[in-house]
Amino acid sequence: xxxxxxxxxxxxxxxxxxxxxxxxxxxxxxxxxxxxxxxxxxxxxxxxxxxxxxxxxxxxxxxxxxxxxxxxxxxxxxxxxxxxxxxxxxxxxxxxxxxxxxxxxxxxxxxxxxxxxxxxxxxxxxxxxxxxxxxxxxxxxxxxxxxxxxxxxxxxxxxxxxxxxxxxxxxxxxxxxxxxxxxxxxxxxxxxxxxxxxxxxxxxxxxxxxxxxxxxxxxxxxxxxxxxxxxxxxxxxxxxxxxxxxxxxxxxxxxxxxxxxxxxxxxxxxxxxxxxxxxxxxxxxxxxxxxxxxxxxxxxxxxxxxxxxxxxxxxxxxxxxxxxxxxxxxxxxxxxxxxxxxxx
Ligand code: KG4
Ligand code: ZN
Numbered sequence: 001x002x003x004x005x006x007x008x009x010x011x012x013x014x015x016x017x018x019x020x021x022x023x024x025x026x027x028x029x030x031x032x033x034x035x036x037x038x039x040x041x042x043x044x045x046x047x048x049x050x051x052x053x054x055x056x057x058x059x060x061x062x063x064x065x066x067x068x069x070x071x072x073x074x075x076x077x078x079x080x081x082x083x084x085x086x087x088x089x090x091x092x093x094x095x096x097x098x099x100x101x102x103x104x105x106x107x108x109x110x111x112x113x114x115x116x117x118x119x120x121x122x123x124x125x126x127x128x129x130x131x132x133x134x135x136x137x138x139x140x141x142x143x144x145x146x147x148x149x150x151x152x153x154x155x156x157x158x159x160x161x162x163x164x165x166x167x168x169x170x171x172x173x174x175x176x177x178x179x180x181x182x183x184x185x186x187x188x189x190x191x192x193x194x195x196x197x198x199x200x201x202x203x204x205x206x207x208x209x210x211x212x213x214x215x216x217x218x219x220x221x222x223x224x225x226x227x228x229x230x231x232x233x234x235x236x237x238x239x240x241x242x243x244x245x246x247x248x249x250x251x252x253x254x255x256x257x258x259x260x261x262x263x264x265x266x267x268x269x270x271x272x273x274x275x276x277x278x279x280x281x282x283x284x285x286x287x288x289x290x291x292x293x294x295x296x297x298x299x300x301x302x303x304x305x306x307x308x309x310x311x312x313x314x315x316x317x318x319x320x321x322x323x324x325x326x327x328x329x330x331x332x333x334x335x336x337x338x339x340x341x342x343x344x
Contacts, residue, residue, distance in 0.1 A: 008083050012326070015087045016319025017070065018102075019102030020094025021123045021148065022046075022053045024065040025315035028077035028084075032323030035316035037076035037308070041065045048188050052178065059097035066105050073315070080111050084179070088322020091119035092342025093149065099338035107334050110298055119332045123150055123344055124281040127162070128319035128324070133306035134250050134277075140303070142273045144264040146288070147280030148174035148189075151260075153218045153267045154306040154344065156277070159324035164344050165267055166218025174257060174282045176222040180229050180252050184245050194249045195285050201250030206232055208255035218263055257288050265295045277304040284308035 011030040016045045018025040022043040024104065028036040043061050047053045074081070089106035103119075110117035143154045143162075151168040171179070174191055181190025186197055208228045211221045227253050236243050248322060268276040276296055289305050296303040310317060 029319030092339035141275035201246030205247035
């Protein structure tokens with residue numbers, strides 16, 4: 001294939017690798033801001049039959065696919081191994097067996113190609129997706145991270161510095177979506193299924209609990225709302241009443257999103273940051289994006305939303321975060337290990 005004479009054009013080129021859950025992903029990123037390729041192999045069809053991610057199966061599929069995905073990411077970017085400057089990889093948080101495949105692969109490439117290895121925190125990766133989507137965005141800002149494993153409000157004070165303002169005390173938002181979708185028979189993954197079903201439902205049909213916790217707290221709790229859905233379904237079914245799945249999906253979604261939107265926008269207002277950046281798989285949710293846009297508009301906050309493909313797990317966001325860690329002098333050795341419960 002024909003390729004431009006100098007792909008690099010003086011830019012710092014990062015190969016990003018992501019295997020923390022059920023997506024095997026590799027991407028080539030230029031100067032931290034431009035994805036030259038972003039290849040994602042989803043295992044959704046593999047785990048669908050089990051109604052959730054089976055860790056051991058996820059690891060085996062990562063192992064089977066990782067080299068092929070990296071090869072594709074390299075080919076699609078038209079970058080040669082010699083032009084790669086650094087290798088970034090997610091080392092946590094996530095499923096330990098899944099993380100290990102990415103970390104071991106990144107170490108092998110780092111050693112074979114003689115390139116620096118940069119471990120990336122998956123949550124910092126999700127936040128960094130915003131830098132790829134919005135060239136003008138720079139810290140400080142507030143980030144709302146809503147994924148299958150995490151729900152946090154983070155004050156991003158620098159490309160490599162942040163402060164946790166609040167997080168979920170039980171289920172992550174995506175986890176609650178997935179569990180509610182399962183009891184509603186909407187399949188896996190539940191988030192997109194509820195997003196879709198809710199469009200034809202009445203969000204005021206059932207008044208599920210909105211859990212705000214203590215006044216001023218930026219923490220979340222979704223397990224009560226989730227249990228409320230289960231109790232409602234049991235009561236209705238025992239009474240022989242037919243359940244309108246779309247109404248329940250819409251009512252659950254509104255209960256959860258009202259809390260998320262209120263806390264995230266309040267954080268941006270209280271911290272006087274003026275900018276709110278959305279991150280994580282649930283950030284692909286259409287109603288969340290709409291509600292946040294409306295509330296941010298009312299409060300004079302600028303909202304940043306990456307496109308859905310950069311919200312769910314991908315390696316371009318990891319390449320971006322690795323770029324900024326590298327600029328700050330961050331580097332890991334071949335002793336880098338996976339860390340399932342790595343904090344921010
Ligand atoms: O960030 P992600 O790909 O993986 C983790 O790091 O957890 O997030 C996956 C989560 C799943 O729980 C999935 O149901 C949820 O994101 N999700 C959504 C939507 N798309 C994905 N939740 C609500 N609405 C969506 N459109
Ligand atoms: Zn994720």
